[in-house]
Amino acid sequence: MKTATLVADLVTEFKTNGRIVIVGASLAGLRAAEALRDEGFNGKLTIIGDEKHEPYDRPPLSKQVLKGWVRADHTLLPRTRKVDAEWQLGVAATSLDRSSKQVRLANGDQVPFDRLLIATGTRARPWFNPKEAALEGVITLRTSDEAAQLQAALAAKPGRVLIVGAGFIGSEIASVCRDLGLAVTVAERAEAPLVGALGGVIGDIAAELQRDHGVDLRTGISVEALEGDAKGHVRRARLSDGTMLDVDVVVASLGSIRNTEWLEGAGLATGRWGVACDAGCRVFDVNGVVTDSIFVAGDIARAPHVLYEYQFLALEHWDNAVFGGRVAAHNMVSLESDRRPHLPLPAFWSGQFGVNIKGVGVGPFADEIVITQGSVKERRFAAAYGRRGRIVAAVTFNHGKWLEYYGAMIERSAPFPPPPPGYDQVGDMKPMPARFPLPGVPTGLPDVVLTGHDPIDRGAEYRPQKR
Amino acid sequence: MRIVIDLNRCQGYAQCVPLAPTVLKLNGEEALTYDPNPDDSLRQQVLRAAASCPVQAILVERLDEKREKS
Numbered sequence: 183m184k185t186a187t188l189v190a191d192l193v194t195e196f197k198t199n200g201r202i203v204i205v206g207a208s209l210a211g212l213r214a215a216e217a218l219r220d221e222g223f224n225g226k227l228t229i230i231g232d233e234k235h236e237p238y239d240r241p242p243l244s245k246q247v248l249k250g251w252v253r254a255d256h257t258l259l260p261r262t263r264k265v266d267a268e269w270q271l272g273v274a275a276t277s278l279d280r281s282s283k284q285v286r287l288a289n290g291d292q293v294p295f296d297r298l299l300i301a302t303g304t305r306a307r308p309w310f311n312p313k314e315a316a317l318e319g320v321i322t323l324r325t326s327d328e329a330a331q332l333q334a335a336l337a338a339k340p341g342r343v344l345i346v347g348a349g350f351i352g353s354e355i356a357s358v359c360r361d362l363g364l365a366v367t368v369a370e371r372a373e374a375p376l377v378g379a380l381g382g383v384i385g386d387i388a389a390e391l392q393r394d395h396g397v398d399l400r401t402g403i404s405v406e407a408l409e410g411d412a413k414g415h416v417r418r419a420r421l422s423d424g425t426m427l428d429v430d431v432v433v434a435s436l437g438s439i440r441n442t443e444w445l446e447g448a449g450l451a452t453g454r455w456g457v458a459c460d461a462g463c464r465v466f467d468v469n470g471v472v473t474d475s476i477f478v479a480g481d482i483a484r485a486p487h488v489l490y491e492y493q494f495l496a497l498e499h500w501d502n503a504v505f506g507g508r509v510a511a512h513n514m515v516s517l518e519s520d521r522r523p524h525l526p527l528p529a530f531w532s533g534q535f536g537v538n539i540k541g542v543g544v545g546p547f548a549d550e551i552v553i554t555q556g557s558v559k560e561r562r563f564a565a566a567y568g569r570r571g572r573i574v575a576a577v578t579f580n581h582g583k584w585l586e587y588y589g590a591m592i593e594r595s596a597p598f599p600p601p602p603p604g605y606d607q608v609g610d611m612k613p614m615p616a617r618f619p620l621p622g623v624p625t626g627l628p629d630v631v632l633t634g635h636d637p638i639d640r641g642a643e644y645r646p647q648k649r
Numbered sequence: 650m651r652i653v654i655d656l657n658r659c660q661g662y663a664q665c666v667p668l669a670p671t672v673l674k675l676n677g678e679e680a681l682t683y684d685p686n687p688d689d690s691l692r693q694q695v696l697r698a699a700a701s702c703p704v705q706a707i708l709v710e711r712l713d714e715k716r717e718k719s
Contacts, residue, residue: 239653239685246682256686260651260710501657529657536677538661562678580678583660 197515200225203285203293205275206301207231210480210503214299215265217511227267228293234272243329244354254330278448297514300457300478304438314408319416320432340430344419346405348375350532352435357534360395367398369405372619379628380577382617383551395535440482451637455496456482458637461523463510466637477514479506484633490547498629499530527589528630537561540582542589543575544630551616554602556581567616568598650689651710658706665698
């Protein structure tokens, strides 16, 4: 018998009788499970999730749900097919034993696997002071339970809401607060909202947008302490400029933490920026050797990207979870010659203050920005980001139809500034510094991060741009 | 029923909105917002809205339908 036939038989055998475990029951885990079945995997499939809910969509939580339109438990994700899996929900994975190929769960169970997909994602970064974090009314937003809690707090008509951190989530929450007619203060350590992801030029526009909608926006300000009343409910906040603020709800929107702790000791390339993998979602071990049976997808994955000098890109985006999950699933059940890369062009959206903000590429990679179309004054415009004369990202405010045009140019590293399409052009297309913040401002961390060339976390740190 | 809209793909044409106005809404000029788990009684409306999308950004779960047929 030829070796090739033997190997093909092995794949058939694996697809029939293999055991696949997916740790993480959110968007990436679900889409991977569906793709595995689509690919003809008929073996045993186990899906483990630490939340008790079946897979649900998170983007609505900071918008429709907070507004009170959609219930927090009504964002369940549609299935593209039946997955016929064993679901272990409400129980976290606590460790991974690679030699015996088992995942240990919080309830003591051991789940054996032939192939493993890591999709444990991120969680909200908690308020830094645990005593203050425990005060009633101090809330983070990541899960549907947290969204239910925050929605109830907003519906109770608090006197003032304080939002700490003006990234996308913080800004979206502020927008909902204004829609609900609530007084809201946003405290941001950086010079403007959204600077981590979009830089200072766009940040200034976002700041104006917030103030025009009645947000009490305070930039260059951090929140140093929270105080509760006798019942343990938060009532006051002390800002870094000495101001004392009366507040009834505090939302800590300080970015995310990757759920890698359960992998400690497993000898994989894990750390602050997630789990390093190759372009085919195969996880590296601590020595930079790629594993055969462990894959990763979604917010927790970081992989080298051809468009960005092969730096490891960590990407907390919705479609990265969808496509990453599918590619990982495909590669888990395919032979080498059939494997595919997951090389996404990063793309995101954010609805806030009646404006649809969309983007493609990696903004923080850029040194310059140019407004290419529309009118900043009317908040309908497109802007392109460039690095050393090449376009690397683009953002639109209520101009989303043009994003594809810029995306195609980013994909082929076209020259910057780009030729604007023949419509709605800006007269004076003048590149200016994009003004991304230096690292070290916690809330300045974007949800797309280039994490260096080292698969091992030792060197995987955000690299400041040379100025 | 369950739906999800790929808002990266959505270009804000908003053709879907009048076809299922209690499920899909515009927030401002082009930011689409929606009810991910609308009542089953709205299924026909939602299916028409999904079919009308020029970029096919609306994913509707069809499992229930299949169950009914089989």
